[in-house]
Amino acid sequence: MTGMTTKIQANATGTRSIEVTEEHLQTIEKYQLFRDLIDSNGYVDEQVLEKLKLNVRSLLESEAGHDKQLLDLCLDVLYNSNMKALGLQNLYTCYMEWKDQSNNNLGTSSMAFQGTPFN
Numbered sequence: 816m817t818g819m820t821t822k823i824q825a826n827a828t829g830t831r832s833i834e835v836t837e838e839h840l841q842t843i844e845k846y847q848l849f850r851d852l853i854d855s856n857g858y859v860d861e862q863v864l865e866k867l868k869l870n871v872r873s874l875l876e877s878e879a880g881h882d883k884q885l886l887d888l889c890l891d892v893l894y895n896s897n898m899k900a901l902g903l904q905n906l907y908t909c910y911m912e913w914k915d916q917s918n919n920n921l922g923t924s925s926m927a928f929q930g931t932p933f934n
Contacts, residue, residue, distance in 0.1 A: 818891060823909050825895075825902035833895050833902055840913045842884040846874060859904040867903065868893060 818837060827832040843849060852867055853859060870895055874885060892898065892906065 819913070821909060823902060823905040825899060827899040827901060832896040833892055833897055835892060835906060835909055837913070838884055839888050839892055840910050840914075842882075842888045843910055844914070846871075846885065849910065853907075859907070860900050864898065864900055864903045867927070884920075 819840075820834060822832040822834050822837050827835050848867060848870065852870070853863055871885070871889060875889070895902075
């Protein structure tokens with residue numbers, strides 16, 4: 816799985832996409848960026864995306880802001896001009912699939928401790 820790159824669909828028509836690397840997914844995991852991000856209704860909208868951006872902005876203002884991988888995640892994915900609510904939902908799905916593959920060797924599922932935020 817090392818060096819994995821995938822494209823996530825960023826809009827409903829499928830004309831825009833964002834490239835996501837394994838390093839981006841590792842950074843999301845390192846900073847637990849999806850923890851408590853999505854309300855119990857499981858609905859991802861522009862407010863959820865703004866909440867994520869605010870959380871990341873506060874990390875950037877702290878010592879973590881010196882982390883090149885976090886800056887790359889922001890520039891390449893989170894603050895990408897194509898990133899909208901659908902893109903965030905697809906990024907989350909991509910992340911969960913990556914986590915499940917990573918946890919396969921451990922015999923656990925990330926869904927078990929993350930919950931299932933999307934209907």
